[in-house]
Amino acid sequence: MLISRANPLLIEWADDSWTIHHVRAETSYRVSRDVLRFLECVGDGIGIDDLPKTLDEDQAVIDEQVRQLLDLGVVRKDMADPGASESDVVLRSLGMTAKHFHTATRDANFLITDSADSIEYSKKVSGEGRPSFTKEYPQAPLLPLPRVFASLNMNLRDVLQGRRTHREFSSEPVSIDQLATALHYTFAPLRFTHNEYWGTIGLKASASGGARNEAEAYVVPLHAVDADVATDTDTVPG
Known part of the structure; x- marks a missing residue:
């Protein structure tokens, strides 16, 4: 053999x-x-x-x-x-x-346990301070997004069956409400929870191990119409 x-x-x-x-x-x-x-x-x-x-x-x-x-x-x-x-x-x-x-x-232990080692590790890391929920750009102008979102009434089955990757787009405009809705349900915290060691944690619709949410969203408008950009450089709550 x-x-x-x-x-x-x-x-x-x-x-x-x-x-x-x-x-x-x-x-x-x-x-x-x-x-x-x-x-x-x-x-x-x-x-x-x-x-x-x-x-x-x-x-x-x-x-x-x-x-x-x-x-x-x-x-x-x-x-x-x-x-x-x-x-x-x-x-x-x-x-x-x-x-x-x-x-x-593949062998990484992502399970949350109550073992002494896990608790000790959590205490050590939490003592180093938690990064900010959002990344700030102090010199950039701000565009506060509306809190009144566009209607989302499509059946979940239709959403799943109709999902496609698009590389060609129409010239149909996207309203500020539609943009705010898309960003809110993909990158904004939808709810918050509190952890003994990590403090307040934002929970988003997009998955992220440990709710760390390292990903950022960047919007690149090709042509903007009637966009009232704020002159205030304070951070707008996400």
Whole structure:
């Protein structure tokens, strides 16, 4: 039987140990130098019968190592073997940054727990101060938006079924009420909540991990008519 290393396969040194990441595996694995040496010998393809003389190990030991690594998905049956699976072209086409981002974030713990470590971490970070809800541009003129919003009476099913990405637009004007409505329901806080460690948190319709809302909206009007821009440079509440 021919075997080869899984591709793509990421190996990194972290927390005083070697860790193997593979996008098809459900988790990452800490391994010894012997495993790395084994994978180096396997390369892009080698027969199991050729491994003992390469690694100076008994065939029984080699067979057990191959079995374990096949189960983990780190090693696979080579494409020349009739029992091998088809190559995943999408995974091979990913850049190294994309592969590392995928493996580095998939095991992240986003769950909110009451563990002592979580509480201690929250206290530490909250002591550093929370950034402002909005980014301010003191020298820029302001356009206060109306609080009377345009009607939103379309059926949710019709909205979902009719969603499309548009790259060509008509010259039909957008009213200030329509603009205010779109910005309000996409980027403005719709409600607020209070957290023991983080204080007041704005909750928006757009999803954001931890309600951090790092994204900003920029409106670029191609032609504005009758826009009363305020001369006051104070921040308008969002």
